[in-house]
Amino acid sequence: MNWQLFGEVVVTLFVIMDPPGTVPVFLALTGNRRPAERKRAAWEAVAVAAGVIAVFALFGQTLLDYMHISLPALQGAGGLLLLLVALELLTGKADHPETAAGTNVAMVPLGTPLLAGPGAIVATMVFVQDSDGGWDHLALVLGVVVVLLCLWASMRFSVVLLRVLKESGILLVTRIAGLLLSAIAVQLVADSVRAFVEGAG
Template identity: 35%
Template sequence: MDDISGILYAFATLFIILNPLLSVPIFAAMTRGQSPAEIHKQAFIAVAVAGSLMYLFLVFNQVIFDILGLSIPSFQIAGGILLFLLGIQEALGIELGHSKGHAKSAAGVVIGTPLLCGPGAITTVMLLSKDYGFLIPFVAITLALLATWIILYYSELIQRVLGEVVTDIMGKVLGMFLAAIAVNLITSGILTLAGI
């Protein structure tokens, strides 16, 4: 019973951190005009990218940062910059990074990280592994990723239910929120690095 409650707690925590529902309008906006097969592929890529990072940090924890000579604050700043660019892109309706033919892969990768799996998710995974060991966080990550994949997989249906105008407005508003969250991430990372 303790294991089940631990899994439920870890799953709820990770699901809230991943917040796939927040990603739906942005994912829908970034994959607009693509075929259902391509949208489903991007949903898989997003979850695969987020999952790879989460499992990697579950297994290796701080070792990765130590090997690369990086810190969580530096990762926070880098993730914040990417998130800020994504927020600007969605809020203003402009396209970034499509000039080299990467449009098709952009949605999955950018949604995967830093939107789904950013510094918050990585830190959470590291803390859960410290508290619960390996198995409970592993099961919780798998369940959270499965739930996230289902939500992104059906993003087109969710968008259709909400309507394109509502989804478009939500995407632009959330873009502004993303930019604001990104500024907080960057500021927090800089202050931590500066020891303030």
């Protein structure tokens, strides 16, 4: 197996998907739910992220070409979606359980675009294009699995913080998560605009 490629995949996706950075957002979105629901949300978010990455790894470029969608456009859309979620966290709209009734935060925004965002999708597509042969593909798959397991562990065991932070602490974490998430969203949109400008030039 190509251990060098495995290491590159793990390091690259770990930095992009940022398992420790998902903890405050996960707590903010699931803090008012029962422990069993939070555990299920962690699994579902990772499963959705895995599915999105797998689809784009296999068919991403073909799908984008068919729909005439550029990678900067995908990046900008992900940024705008994250910005909407960030505003809900900052304004306190996400603090009330009734506002989230019937919604599955594990799918959106946790699974995508937070975990399986434009950065992770593009990086995986590049790795697939540069890989050569079955052993490279195996290294790529194992690298993605390792990062996804790290993401699950960070969310699964973040519930321990709930016992320490209590309700007021979760409120503070929610506001901080909203601020961080809004910064990520703005950066995604800015990178998208920059890519469009450079492409036009």
